[in-house]
Amino acid sequence: MVTTPTRIAHPLGLELDHIDHGYMIGGVFTPVLDDISLSIAPGEFVALLGPSGCGKSTLLRLIAGLEPPHGGTILAEDIPISGPGPDRIVMFQDPTLYPWRTVRGNVALGHDIAGRKDPASVDAAIELVGLKGFERAWPHQLSGGMAQRAALARALVNDPRVLILDEPLGKLDSLTRLTMQTELHRLWRDRGFTAIMVTHDVEEALLLATRIVVFSPRPARIIADLPIDLPPHRHRDDPRLLDLRKNILTQLGHSADW
């Protein structure tokens, strides 16, 4: 990683107002989100924690505008979200790089969609995630960690005002994961975007987030909303962090196991 060319993004604040959502599964309507109201301030790093399959990722899809919610509204700066837009970029659990584009071509995707030519910003984003020298590599030539870095560069090149992270580190090996957590945190501090991240990993949430929202099993309801009042540079062994972790695991019904 090189020093970040700091850019003042204008982080986006979001207002989720009584969101309901569900899917037809096998002809039966299955509710997924139940009356979710959440106010996210510009520049916050919000971690969404909850049991697997509870509907956190669905909530991210709604914020991204990939689907309209069945009930309720999502406001971005008082304007209802009506569809996807480059100010809200999603980073998925899988890198989902296009195999027919090189690393460079993948990172430039947002520019191609916008019909914009800005090779310098593509190079900068590639350098930022530490992939300099791999611009011409094909995705199948990358390791899992490198592919996810390329996906991160592809998101950053759009200068998102909200970075929506759908368990982006979930499939990485533990060492790569630790490095990526640090880098993600640094990017967030330097760039100043709003970050919303779904994760299963309580420790990850505690290390990165300024606020942790805990969800119930499906249909997801908010069962806890905890501000994390810790300095930005946190250590994994910080006793306050361990306390918070115990608290959150209790909320998730795992106190006995831990």
Place this chain on the structure above:
Amino acid sequence: MSSPNTPSPNQTAHTPSGQTATKSGTSSRRPLLPWVAGPAWFLAALVTWRWPDADDFPDTNQLAALFCTIGLALTVTAALRRLSARAPWAIALGLGFTAWEIIQAKLLWLPRPFFGTPQDLLDVFLTDWRRLGDSLLHSLGLLAVGYGIGAALGVAIGIGLGRSLRFRYWVRPLIRLIGPLPPVALLPLAFIIIPSSRLASEALLALAAGFPTTILTWSGVAAVDPAYYDVARTMGARNRFLVLRVALPAAMPQIFVGLFMGLGVSFATLVVAEMLGVKSGLGFYMQWAQGWAAYPNMYAALLVMSLMCTGLVTLLFKVRDRVLSWQKDGLKW
């Protein structure tokens, strides 16, 4: 902390393997074999020239000169060290022509006129090259128009089937009804309802190329990972981008399978159309040659046709290799 369920260790990037195959392994044998190729053809030339023919065959001396030229060319190639991999084939062909020359031209073991001599074949090319070339151009022209239109339509219809519910509702039944029918079966009908036999053939060639291309494009588009669309949509991509820059490239491997299959069906349709209706082209030439019992002409046309077909397949694979250079590995034609 939950244990990471990662499928692969964090390996560094690797280039596609395969170029490391040892090339120096056969160095002890390499210098010898290429030098044998020229003499094999000189032998064919010598036999052709000095051994008297069993009958009054045309162009014996020209054939000997041709063999000699090939022998010289191969010797030069060997001297330039460019012949190593193809040397066995060059030798086998030289010896094969020698054997054919001896068996048929010198000893006349096989019944004429069904079995010709190498000089008979050469004579066709020397005397009738204009008509053969003309036939080839006609066939290529017919194929280019019919196959081109069929392939383009096939890709377009396939994308429509893969992307639009309404399009699929109306077009799928038609595709299912007409598509599996061999285009040749429509030949009599096409010649009746379309006044120009050339136009009729082009339509059938388009059908021949279009059906496999349609089906495989459809299946390719249908199999595109929905996440690919989500990635582009979250960056604000509209339908046009999703179709042309996401669905199309993602389906490209399948599309090329369809284009290849369509090319095969097109060849078959082309030959039958030329034999039955169109008064030009290699199929027509072959039909004509057979009618006049001009067997060397038929063999010559067959050879030209085979070279045309394999040339076009090679061209398609070259294009494919170029377009799909991002794939890990592909079939080598």
